[in-house]
Amino acid sequence: MTAASGPNPVASAAAPEDGRAGGFALYVHWPFCQAKCPYCDFNSHVAGRIDQAAWAAAYEAEIARAAAETPGRRLDSIFFGGGTPSLMAPEVVETVLAAARSAWGFANGIEITMEANPTSAEAARFRAYRAAGVERLSLGVQALDDRDLRALGRLHSAEEAVAAYRLARDIFARTSLDLIYARQDQTEAAWEAELTRALALVAGEGGGHLSLYQLTIEEGTAFGERLRAGRLRGLPSEDRAVALWEVTQRLTEAAGLPGYEISNHAVPGQESRHNLIYWRGGDWVGIGPGAHGRLTLGGIRWATEAERAPAAWLARVTRTGSGESRREALSPCEAAEEWLLMGLRLAEGVEEARLAALTDLPERAAELVQMGLLTRGDGRLRATAAGRPLLDALLRRLLA
Template sequence: MADGTRPVAEVRREDWEAGGFALYVHWPFCAAKCPYCDFNSHVAQRIDQGRWARAYEAEIARAATEVPGRVLRSIFLGGGTPSLMEPETVAAVIGAARAAWGFANDIEITMEANPTSVEAGRFRGYRDAGVNRLSLGVQALDDRDLRALGRMHSAEEAVAAFGIARDTFERVSLDLIYARQGQTPEAWEAELGAALRLAAGHLSLYQLTIEEGTAFGDRFAAGKLRDLPDEDRAADLWDVTQRLTEAAGLPAYEVSNHAAPGQESRHNLVYWRGGDWVGVGPGAHGRLTLGGARTGIETERAPGLWLARVEGEGSGESGREWLTEVEAAEERLMMGLRLAEGVELARLWALPDLGQRAKALAGMRLVVVEDGRLRTTASGRPVLNAVLRDLLA
């Protein structure tokens, strides 16, 4: 609730276990700010890595006092550009998490990286620190488009970086942005085919979105960002994406994520399945079930202020919000319908009119209800936002 008061109705405290428990650590620094990026990232000339490591350790230890005795399914080091962290900093974070909670036997520990920050020895350092999965932000395999996206690497460097990552880590994911300026379905088919031939087990494929507060957002508002795909071309690009990934054995298990069986991102599944996670670092968000209530936790966004709050006040948090049963159910629906597997209807009991609304959409072949689950169809997934508007009307 917006006023921060405790709701009368509380979420069943065991519900989060359907998704599991995870830790997200935000590294806020980048070598340069990309024009499309609205993440909390900053360019800094000098970073005291030891100081940041101690702050992360303190925040993880503090979180463990609120949710002790849990088992971590995953750790995700996101940003920013976490591959600018020293391996010793990464080791300190993972060590703090291990001291705070138990680790699942198959824990997934992911680090995001940019091709420009790839170096074989450094990657071995991350692997030795405990990282076992890398998410490589290639974004494009076309040099002209890489320059337009503000990326600092070439397509050749991206392919070389992927080879180093694949030789170093157990699992590697490749990120690409499509629906770029002037991009045709034929060009995207060739580019995506090249990415699939790299033999990644997981691909994150995002359509370019223009966000307010970014350089692209400013250019778009001024009419200077031309030849973005219209609705029909965007639909054609979507169709190419689904066709090629399915043929390669990497179907969409989520709207923008594709994987071979067993290669799905365990961390993101915690989010989409409505699990609990601790968010540590500037601008990180968390979701924890505390006292039976689903609780949203926010942190200070500015890196310097977050660091000062952790060191001076013992907490980098900036606010908490307790969700009502209805709000929590709505969140489970919005996140769960992103998955091909859908969401269990039993977890949506606080939305009494949902069944009738779902029946109407099922008649339009946009959703299906079977085996106690609600999920979108192949026709419903590309128009998910419209489906959700109808379900939550």
């Protein structure tokens, strides 16, 4: 574990209140997949054999370690992410949830989410996960077109995806569906038809949430290598990407699932409470290989990171009692920058008072307000409809 170098961290008077006001969550990273998708830059690995009992014990130990640092907190959310958590034995899920309840206790209405893939083998476990305590399933469909599913390296068909989502709707209290758009050779008409089909699937009781991500080509992925070699053709131009974005906003608004965040759309009340904790600057414990966390301890906002390699993380927990490989204190200014980066993704924007550490922010924001890219009102700073597609550029300007 390493502390921040340089001057001693300075506690911000706002930091403890802010971290607690945003909520408290547990993120559990399961690093294993059946296959590595060519677009994926997450910390995921293919393994022939997994000692599920050893992983359950390691998660249990990490929860106990984190709980000793955070007495008196109550969990608002637990999220099993990956990787592919639906490859996790239901007994591991039960162990994690029992340990978390014992360590912190659950807030009323706690949200417990698991990411899953829609292959028939994984869908067969849905009832066991619900019995273990998962109440919200986020299904990684990614496309409703078989040709594009193959291009994305997915192991399911569109028919399997639809069947798995309908099964999930019958079993879980809440569901979400993920899609990737701005894919190779995708037209506006094709995306409109596909998104219309997805919206029809998620409408109604128990649904009402879509995560819609534009395809991005990341360094270190198979797609990144193909692009560098000139073998990834048909990617949309900037104008086409904007047009696809506009189709997305128009259809989701009309269906009653407005974009509450740049890539997330929900019927009001169906928003992801776990992700809102991230975006609103709350605290969360991150356990599992490569997991990140944010904790407000002793008036200081700490950024934590776990060992990335699965075997090394497991050995570290077993031998040293901690899977954490890095811990850094954030200055009040750094914490404010994070709140801005995350909070401006939300339609609700950010409270300007929380960004007081950025002393020249008002002047920079005023210029962008004049340009119609940001708006101010009720003490909040928000990106406008024109500014949201340009959010990365706005943030670079604000934080330059």
